[in-house]
Amino acid sequence: MQERIDINETSSKHSGLKGLFEVLLRRFKVVMHILTMIPVYFFACFVLAIALVPSVSFFRWTASLVAEQNFFFQSFVYALSFATGYFVYGFTLVFVAPAVNFVCVGRLKEWRGPYYSFESLRWFLHNGLTYLLRFTFLEFITPSPLGLMFYKMMGMKIGKGVQINSTWISDPSLVEIGEKSTIGGSATLVAHYGQGGLLIIAPVKIGAGCTIGLKATIMGGVVIGDGAKILPMSVLLPKTVVPPGETWGGVPAQKVELKKI
Numbered sequence: 200m201q202e203r204i205d206i207n208e209t210s211s212k213h214s215g216l217k218g219l220f221e222v223l224l225r226r227f228k229v230v231m232h233i234l235t236m237i238p239v240y241f242f243a244c245f246v247l248a249i250a251l252v253p254s255v256s257f258f259r260w261t262a263s264l265v266a267e268q269n270f271f272f273q274s275f276v277y278a279l280s281f282a283t284g285y286f287v288y289g290f291t292l293v294f295v296a297p298a299v300n301f302v303c304v305g306r307l308k309e310w311r312g313p314y315y316s317f318e319s320l321r322w323f324l325h326n327g328l329t330y331l332l333r334f335t336f337l338e339f340i341t342p343s344p345l346g347l348m349f350y351k352m353m354g355m356k357i358g359k360g361v362q363i364n365s366t367w368i369s370d371p372s373l374v375e376i377g378e379k380s381t382i383g384g385s386a387t388l389v390a391h392y393g394q395g396g397l398l399i400i401a402p403v404k405i406g407a408g409c410t411i412g413l414k415a416t417i418m419g420g421v422v423i424g425d426g427a428k429i430l431p432m433s434v435l436l437p438k439t440v441v442p443p444g445e446t447w448g449g450v451p452a453q454k455v456e457l458k459k460i
Contacts, residue, residue, distance in 0.1 A: 235320070239320075239323070239324070239327070242324075243327060243331060246292075246295060246296065246299050246328065246331060247292075247331065249291075249295050249299075250288050250291045250292035250295045250296075251284075251288050251291075252291075253284075253287050253288070253291050254283075254284030254285070254287045254288045254291075255284070257280060257283065257284055257287060258277070258280045258281065258284055261276055261277075261279075261280040262276075262277065262280070264276075286339075288336070289332075289335065289336030289339060289340075290345075292331065292332050292335070292336060293332065293336075293340070293345060293348070293349050293352075294352070296328045296329070296331055296332055296349075296353070297328075297349065297352030297353050298352075299328060300324075300325060300328045300353060300354075301352075303324065304321055304324050304325045304328070305372075306354050306372045306373075307321065307322060307325055307354075307370060307372045307373050307390075307400060308400070309373070309400060309401055309402060310322075310398075310399075310400040311397055311398070311399045311400070312397060312398060313396070313397060313398065314393075314396075314397075314398050316398075318400075319398050322370070322391065322398070322400055325353075325370065325371075325372060326369050326370060328353075329353060329368070329369065329371055332349065333366050333367075333368075337349070337366045338366055341363065341364065341365070341366050342362055342363055342364045346363060347361065347363060350363065350368065350371050350374075353371040353372060354371055354372025354373075355368075355371040355372065355374045355375070355376070356374070356375040356376065357376050358376060358377045358378030358379070358380070358407060359378045359379070360378050360379040361376050361377075361378065361379065361380050361381075361382075362380075362381045362382065363376075363382045364381075364382060364383060364384045364386075365382050365383065365384060365385050365386045365387070365388075367385060367386065367387040367388070368387075368388045368389075369388070369389045369390065369391065370389060370390035370391055370400065370403075370419075373390035373400065373401070373402040373403065373419075374388055374390055374402070374403045374405075375402065375403070375404045375405065376405045376409075377405060377406045377407030377408070377409065377425065378407040378408070379407060379408050380405055380406070380407060380408060380409040380410070380411070381409070381410050381411065382405075382411045383410070383411050383412045383413040383414070383415065383431065384413050384414070385413065385414045386411045386412070386413065386414060386415045386416070386417070387414075387415070387416040387417065388403055388411075388417045389403075389416075389417070389418055389419060390402055390403045390419045391419045392418050392419045392420075392437045394437070399419060399420070399437070400419065401419035401420035401437065401438070402419070402420070403417055403418075403419060403420070403421050403422075404421070404422045404423065405417070405423045406423055406424050406425035406426070406427065406443065407425045407426070408425055408426045409423050409424075409425070409426065409427050409428070409429075410427075410428045410429065411423075411429045412428070412429055412430045412431035412432070412433065412448075413431040413432070414431055414432050415429045415430070415431060415432065415433045415434070415435070415452075416433070416434045416435065417429070417435050418434075418435060418436055418437045418439075419437050420437045420438040420439075421435045421436075421437065421438070421439045421440075421441075422439075422440045422441070423435075423441045424440075424441055424442050424443030424444065424445070425443045425444070426443050426444045427441045427442070427443060427444060427445050427446070427447070428445075428446045428447070429441070429446075429447055429448070429452065430446065430447065430448030430449075430452075430455070431448075432450070433447060433448045433449055433450065433452040434449075434450045434451055434452055435447070435451070435452045436451045436452075439451075439452065
């Protein structure tokens with residue numbers, strides 16, 4: 200009985216600290232945003248530093264090999280080691296970012312609430328770790344099995360035979376793609392949206408055998424049935440449900456009938 204009381208008291212204390220943080224975050228938005236982002240960006244630097252260790256080690260090793268060589272040969276070796284180090288960094292970050300996400304963030308949950316909140320901070324970190332790779336290296340491994348591996352390690356559920364030809368994916372731990380589906384080039388998948396001043400985090404589910412066209416946009420809460428097709432440039436608004444086998448297109452997307460040629 201005493202143990203249960205202690206647990207409840209601890210939980211209440213943590214809830215109180217969390218509540219105080221959110222009150223301060225909303226009342227003093229600019230100051231609290233700056234104070235919150237400083238450790239977040241330092242955290243990002245820490246993650247990038249871990250991914251850069253093999254590259255820096257490789258550069259220092261190659262530099263020691265040519266320490267006695269002439270200036271121009273040294274410059275060429277340095278340049279080559281820099282270029283090689285970039286790809287070493289990228290392949291390392293593919294594994295480092297998901298590992299850090301697993302330890303510090305975990306899987307996102309469906310949620311609705313104010314932007315300035317503790318839960319939105321978890322959402323920000325999850326996407327931040329995804330974007331570290333997206334905006335520095337992910338294009339070089341898209342589409343490829345390594346790109347799919349990265350998304351899976353970030354929590355995305357991906358069936359067999361899936362092809363993803365886009366890097367514009369947010370909230371991967373809330374995205375599910377069924378077997379033999381194809382995500383077209385530069386298609387956008389986001390499991391969140393803003394509405395009425397609130398942040399809504401809602402899962403995206405794409406069934407088996409689906410085709411998402413070039414530069415189509417799939418927003419939070421969308422469910423696409425097996426075998427459905429989304430035409431290029433289309434936008435599926437939040438909470439849209441596409442029945443199996445149908446073809447949808449337009450902005451906002453709706454069912455269309457394609458004439459057989």
